[in-house]
Amino acid sequence: MAVARVDPQRLNGTLESLGNIGSTPEGMQRIAFSPADVDGRQFVIDLMQQAGLAVRVDTAGNVIARRAGRDGERPAIAMGSHVDTVPSGGRYDGAVGVLGAIEVVRSLNDLDVVTRHPVEVLVFTNEEGTRYHRWLFGSRAMAGLLEPADLEAVDSEGVSMAERLKAIGGDMVRVSEAGRQKGELCAYLELHIEQGPVLHRSGIPVGVVTGITGRIVFDVRVIGAANHAGTTPMDARKDALLAASRLIQAVNDIATSEGMCRVGTVGMMTVAPNAVNVVPGEVGLGAEFRDIDVKRLEDAERRLNEVSQQIAAATGAEILVKREELGQSATTSGSLQDMVVAAAQRLGLDSRPIPSGAGHDAQAMAAITDIAMVFVPSVDGLSHSPREYTTPEACADGANVLLNTLLMIDESLD
Amino acid sequence: MAVARVDPQRLNGTLESLGNIGSTPEGMQRIAFSPADVDGRQFVIDLMQQAGLAVRVDTAGNVIARRAGRDGERPAIAMGSHVDTVPSGGRYDGAVGVLGAIEVVRSLNDLDVVTRHPVEVLVFTNEEGTRYHRWLFGSRAMAGLLEPADLEAVDSEGVSMAERLKAIGGDMVRVSEAGRQKGELCAYLELHIEQGPVLHRSGIPVGVVTGITGRIVFDVRVIGAANHAGTTPMDARKDALLAASRLIQAVNDIATSEGMCRVGTVGMMTVAPNAVNVVPGEVGLGAEFRDIDVKRLEDAERRLNEVSQQIAAATGAEILVKREELGQSATTSGSLQDMVVAAAQRLGLDSRPIPSGAGHDAQAMAAITDIAMVFVPSVDGLSHSPREYTTPEACADGANVLLNTLLMIDESLD
Numbered sequence: 081m082a083v084a085r086v087d088p089q090r091l092n093g094t095l096e097s098l099g100n101i102g103s104t105p106e107g108m109q110r111i112a113f114s115p116a117d118v119d120g121r122q123f124v125i126d127l128m129q130q131a132g133l134a135v136r137v138d139t140a141g142n143v144i145a146r147r148a149g150r151d152g153e154r155p156a157i158a159m160g161s162h163v164d165t166v167p168s169g170g171r172y173d174g175a176v177g178v179l180g181a182i183e184v185v186r187s188l189n190d191l192d193v194v195t196r197h198p199v200e201v202l203v204f205t206n207e208e209g210t211r212y213h214r215w216l217f218g219s220r221a222m223a224g225l226l227e228p229a230d231l232e233a234v235d236s237e238g239v240s241m242a243e244r245l246k247a248i249g250g251d252m253v254r255v256s257e258a259g260r261q262k263g264e265l266c267a268y269l270e271l272h273i274e275q276g277p278v279l280h281r282s283g284i285p286v287g288v289v290t291g292i293t294g295r296i297v298f299d300v301r302v303i304g305a306a307n308h309a310g311t312t313p314m315d316a317r318k319d320a321l322l323a324a325s326r327l328i329q330a331v332n333d334i335a336t337s338e339g340m341c342r343v344g345t346v347g348m349m350t351v352a353p354n355a356v357n358v359v360p361g362e363v364g365l366g367a368e369f370r371d372i373d374v375k376r377l378e379d380a381e382r383r384l385n386e387v388s389q390q391i392a393a394a395t396g397a398e399i400l401v402k403r404e405e406l407g408q409s410a411t412t413s414g415s416l417q418d419m420v421v422a423a424a425q426r427l428g429l430d431s432r433p434i435p436s437g438a439g440h441d442a443q444a445m446a447a448i449t450d451i452a453m454v455f456v457p458s459v460d461g462l463s464h465s466p467r468e469y470t471t472p473e474a475c476a477d478g479a480n481v482l483l484n485t486l487l488m489i490d491e492s493l494d
Numbered sequence: 495m496a497v498a499r500v501d502p503q504r505l506n507g508t509l510e511s512l513g514n515i516g517s518t519p520e521g522m523q524r525i526a527f528s529p530a531d532v533d534g535r536q537f538v539i540d541l542m543q544q545a546g547l548a549v550r551v552d553t554a555g556n557v558i559a560r561r562a563g564r565d566g567e568r569p570a571i572a573m574g575s576h577v578d579t580v581p582s583g584g585r586y587d588g589a590v591g592v593l594g595a596i597e598v599v600r601s602l603n604d605l606d607v608v609t610r611h612p613v614e615v616l617v618f619t620n621e622e623g624t625r626y627h628r629w630l631f632g633s634r635a636m637a638g639l640l641e642p643a644d645l646e647a648v649d650s651e652g653v654s655m656a657e658r659l660k661a662i663g664g665d666m667v668r669v670s671e672a673g674r675q676k677g678e679l680c681a682y683l684e685l686h687i688e689q690g691p692v693l694h695r696s697g698i699p700v701g702v703v704t705g706i707t708g709r710i711v712f713d714v715r716v717i718g719a720a721n722h723a724g725t726t727p728m729d730a731r732k733d734a735l736l737a738a739s740r741l742i743q744a745v746n747d748i749a750t751s752e753g754m755c756r757v758g759t760v761g762m763m764t765v766a767p768n769a770v771n772v773v774p775g776e777v778g779l780g781a782e783f784r785d786i787d788v789k790r791l792e793d794a795e796r797r798l799n800e801v802s803q804q805i806a807a808a809t810g811a812e813i814l815v816k817r818e819e820l821g822q823s824a825t826t827s828g829s830l831q832d833m834v835v836a837a838a839q840r841l842g843l844d845s846r847p848i849p850s851g852a853g854h855d856a857q858a859m860a861a862i863t864d865i866a867m868v869f870v871p872s873v874d875g876l877s878h879s880p881r882e883y884t885t886p887e888a889c890a891d892g893a894n895v896l897l898n899t900l901l902m903i904d905e906s907l908d
Contacts, residue, residue, distance in 0.1 A: 107767075167767035168720060168775070210769050276725030293724055297770060306582060308877040309759035310707055310784050311690030311851035314750050316875065321760055322746055325739035332736055336728050345723035346735055347770045349763065353521075353581035355624050356711060356761045356780030357853075358878040361582070366770035370724050437725035439771075461730065463722040464772040 083426055084191055084483050088476035091183040095475060098123055098163065098179060099171035107168035107466030112206035112217075113244040120163040121248065124178055124203055131185050133201065140221030140258035141205035141250035147185055149198040155266040157195070157489055158449070159184060159482060160202030162218070162441060166210050170468020172273045172475075176456065178203050180271040180479040187483055195490040197266060204441045205250065212241050213297070213366065213404055219441035223448050224259040227405075231255065265449040267416060267489050270442040271478045272453060273470045277461025278434055285477045286424045287434035287455030288417050292443040293342070294409035296377040298367045298384065300327065304397040306353055306361025321351055321360035323397035330387040331367050334380050341371040341380040343437070372409045372435060410443035416452035416489070423484035429477055438463075454481050497840055498605055498897050502890035505597040509889060512537055512577065512593060513585035521582035521880030526620035526631075527658040534577040535662065538592055538617055545599050547615065554635030554672035555619035555664035561599055563612040569680040571609070571903055572863070573598060573896060574616030576632070576855060580624055584882020586687045586889075590870065592617050594685040594893040601897055609904040611680060618855045619664065626655050627711065627780065627818055633855035637862045638673040641819075645669065674862055681830060681903050682859040685868045685892045687884045689852050691875025699891045700838045700845035701869030702831050706857040707756070707850060708823035710791040712781045712798065714741065718811040720767055720775025735765055735774035737811035744801040745781050748794050755785040755794040757851070786823045786849060824857035830866035830903070837898035843891055852877075868895050 101123060102109045102116030110116045125143060128135050133145035146156065161177025181201040188195065204222070209215025212233040220226055231252060233241040242252035250258075274280070279287050304320030328346045335344030348366030369380045381403065388399040417433070424431040434455055442451045456478040459469040515537060516523045516530030524530045539557060542549050547559035560570070575591025595615040602609065618636070623629025626647040634640055645666055647655040656666035664672075688694070693701050718734030742760045749758030762780030783794045795817065802813040831847070838845040848869055856865045870892040873883040 166769045166772050169767070169772075208769070208771065213770060215771070274725065275722040276727075277730065295724065305876075306879040307875075308689040308852055308879075309761050309782060310709065310757065310853060311688065311877060312757070312875065313690075314746075314757055316691065319746075319759075321742060321763065325742035328736060328739035332728075332733075343724065343726070343728055345733075345771075345773055347723050347765075347772045347774060348768050349735065349765045349774075351761075351763045353583070353878075354762050355580045355622070355878070356627060356782055357622065357629070357759075358580050358583075358761045359759055360761060360763075361879065368723060368770055438722055439724060461721075461726065462719075463725065464767075464769070465720040465722075465775065 084187060084487060086183045086187045086476060086479045086483055088472060090186065091179060091476055091479050092472040094127060094179045095171065095175060098175050102165065108165040108171055109167060110163065110165040111167060112164040112208060112211050113248065117164050118248060121203065124163060127182050128201060131182060131189060133185060137249035138258040139251045139254045140218050141245050141248045142218040142222060142258060143203035145201040147199040149196055150194045151196045154197045155264055156198040156200045157486055158200040158202050158265045158268045159486065160204060160441060161270050161272060162204045162207035164206055164208050166208050166464045168466055169464050170466065172468055172470045173275065173463055174207060176273055176470065176475055176478060177271045180482050183479045184483045184486060197490050207441055211235050216439065216441055216444045219444035221255055221258040222260055223444040225444055225447055226255065260448055262448050266493050268442060268445040268449050268451045269482060269485060270440060270453045271482045272440060272455060273458045273463060274455040275438045275458050275463035279455060279457035280459055280461055282432065284430045284432045285457065285474060286429050286431035286481055288420045288431050289412050289436050289453035289455055290433045291372055291412060292410045292436040292440055293370045293372055293438065294374045294377055295368055295370045295407040295439050296381055297404040299402045299404050300365040300367055301400040302327065302363040302397050304361055307359045309357045309359050312359055317359050318396045319359050320363040320397050323391055323395040323399065324363040324365060326391045327365065327388060331384065334383050335369065340383055341369045341376045344369045344380065370437065374408060377406065407439055407443065410446040412452050413450035416450055419488045420452055420454055420481060420485050423481050423488060426484055427480050429481065452485065454478055498601060498901060500597045500601045500890060500893040500897055502886065504600065505593060505890055505893050506886040508541060508593045509585065509589060512589050516579065522579040522585060523581060524577060524579040525581060526578035526622060526625050527662065531578050532662060535617065538577060541596050542615060545596060545603060547599060551663035552672040553665040553668045554632050555659050555662045556632040556636060556672060557617035559615040561613040563610055564608045565610045568611045569678055570612040570614045571900055572614040572616050572679045572682045573900065574618060574855065575684050575686060576618045576621030578620055578622050580622050580878045582880055583878050584880060586882055586884045587689065587877055588621060590687055590884065590889055590892060591685045594896050597893045598897045598900060611904050613900065621855055625649050630853065630855055630858045633858035635669055635672040636674055637858040639858055639861055640669065676862050679863040680907050682856060682863050682865045683896060683899060684854055684856040685896045686854060687872045687877060688869040689872050689877035692848055693869060693871035694873055694875055696846065698844045698846045699871065699888060700843050700895055701848035702834045702845050703826050703850050703867035703869060704847045705786055705826060705849050706824045706854055707784045707786050707852065708788045708791055709782055709784045709821040709853050710795055711818040713816045713818050714779040714781055715814040716741065716777040716811050718775055721773045723771045723773050726773055731773050732810045733773050734777040734811050737805055737809040737813065738777040738779060740805045741779065741802060745798065748797050749783065754797055755783045755790045758783045758794065784851065788822060791820065821853055821857065824860040826866050827864035830864055833902045834866055834868055834895060834899050837895050837902060840898055841894050843895065866899065868892055
């Protein structure tokens with residue numbers, strides 16, 4: 081079999097165009113359901129239609145673009161990712177997977193290849209979960225993994241996800257119809273930037289993902305008493321921010337000095353009333369732990385609850401820790417991993433096995449099909465940052481591996 | 495001289511009406527320049543006009559209401575305070591002083607008293623400084639204490655104070671015209687809730703303020719590196735929020751275990767990008783120290799800078815501490831204090847000397863005239879909180895002391 085190759089200029093041209101949608105001096109702001117996200121989705125839908133794909137939007141707002149296969153009723157090989165970004169995010173997270181998949185289809189068109197299996201390109205709704213804190217929304221809907229909290233979610237502006245979903249063509253009342261059966265797809269492939277430093281440091285251009293990290297997310301409320309910052313004696317305060325600052329240290333300690341899980345982060349915080357002359361009365365925190373071992377996540381959760389009660393007792397503030405979600409870790413298919421390795425070899429590219437420290441739509445899709453992921457290097461390991469960068473060559477390498485892996489799967493699977 | 499008395503029902507009726515403007519389940523939201531603040535100002539202007547006062551708005555947006563005096567060209571005796579509130583604030587802070595002063599004028603009308611000196615009621619713009627962090631704006635303008643930063647201030651929505659000032663009848667270009675000369679006023683009296691627990695605990699209804707605390711305010715920027723919360727190893731992070739949490743502890747330590755000043759508070763905080771799955775890249779803090787001794791404030795500032803550099807070195811984050819303002823402490827006039835004590839005695843009310851832990855418009859006015867302040871008890875010492883409360887009796891006591899102090903000043907001053 082000849083080595084198929086994508087068009088690197090064309091791929092990087094689309095990356096540049098999508099990267100201009102929602103771009104600001106403070107980075108990408110293509111937050112799920114925002115006008116920029118809607119524009120990004122439309123840009124991608126236009127590309128899909130130009131490539132001759134049949135495009136539909138399911139009830140979860142996922143974009144599903146299909147290219148017919150040669151042999152009757154075979155299950156489809158799917159490729160996908162997302163176009164939403166975190167606030168002040170980068171141009172590559174998600175975008176490389178979606179545009180890489182579309183470039184693969186355009187290359188199949190150029191090469192006049194009709195695969196045996198149908199091919200699908202999937203764009204999942206609200207992968208990041210910035211809005212509603214219900215991440216992997218679209219892929220979990222497709223995999224039948226939605227929870228009641230997904231259906232009832234309301235954002236900080238008081239707008240329900242149901243309403244925002246309707247605006248992008250979804251329908252929360254019928255969202256279960258977005259679920260697909262095992263057997264409809266025979267594989268799901270996702271190309272993604274590593275978002276960590278391993279490939280960049282090692283100089284190896286292709287990562288073959290061995291598994292995807294588990295993640296536990298908490299919403300923490302710290303309730304003290306708002307009071308005047310000038311007249312309230314230090315020993316008569318219940319300062320919610322002071323208590324919260326200890327909790328931030330504790331989350332860090334659990335992942336570092338206590339070594340209970342791989343990483344722990346407090347990424348989000350709101351303070352009320354948030355005025356310089358008022359002792360803070362209430363603080364909200366968004367915290368998370370990640371580890372491939374879910375048992376360690378549960379241990380870290382127990383420890384967080386324990387420390388929270390100690391801080392509450394010491395400060396007089398009330399602390400409520402609520403588990404928002406526990407994302408199971410996922411393993412990738414061994415045979416698909418082998419095909420990724422072989423595809424890279426065929427292209428003359430070194431590859432190495434690598435665990436994924438970030439969560440991805442692929443981990444939800446693992447519930448209904450075999451999955452594989454291809455990583456390309458993030459310069460300096462930066463991601464979820466305006467400085468996120470992956471070279472044009474690396475993006476093309478990833479798309480080439482995706483194309484050749486797809487062709488191998490198409491050849492070998494029955 | 496007979497003991498004059500205000501109408502307690504009428505006073506508490508106006509307090510209730512003003513308290514309904516900008517009231518929410520989360521407390522008062524009469525933030526300076528907001529629609530609720532504008533409505534509150536209009537409510538007060540209407541009351542002034544009904545009381546027969548000549549009302550004007552100066553170029554700093556201050557409302558100045560004047561009642562003519564009997565004897566030609568005497569300087570005026572002024573009373574005043576503010577109607578803006580902190581976010582989620584209370585119904586008494588500021589309002590008691592403004593409505594108490596108006597009630598004094600209405601009582602003079604009822605009693606057919608024409609004072610020798612003109613009487614003025616002053617409502618100062620943006621006392622709290624919630625918006626623009628330029629507190630005591632109106633009173634500093636009247637006292638000629640504005641700084642260049644006041645004139646150029648822009649709020650978090652990108653709107654200049656000049657623009658908002660125009661909307662309430664002020665004019666930033668001519669704001670210096672709001673300044674008044676020494677000699678125009680012979681005294682400034684301010685009735686206010688204590689906002690602390692001293693009077694409430696002691697059961698004494700009247701506080702005679704001996705001096706007003708000094709205050710130093712800082713804007714602190716903590717700059718780390720935003721990065722992916724799942725893939726960035728703990729030892730490769732520059733977590734701005736983790737560094738900021740140490741700084742919050744340090745501000746507390748400076749005022750407690752290190753005992754360098756009376757109180758220290760971090761009341762405000764913003765986190766960017768503020769997403770649960772992103773290591774925080776930048777944090778902004780609003781911090782302050784208060785003490786009657788300005789030298790101690792400067793020592794606390796030195797210590798804050800020192801600790802910030804230690805935290806920066808330990809965490810890799812950059813920390814920029816900028817002094818936003820240093821509000822000098824102010825002393826009240828001894829002879830005016832004596833008259834407040836005598837007025838309380840005349841009414842059969844116990845009084846006690848008390849320092850003010852909060853800042854007030856009076857401290858700016860001290861630059862151009864003698865000042866005195868009357869405190870009434872805050873139940874449980876709560877203020878800048880929806881639970882702020884002062885009893886109707888206490889409000890009436892305060893207005894009665896204000897009225898009788900005014901009459902004594904009018905008698906005794908030349």
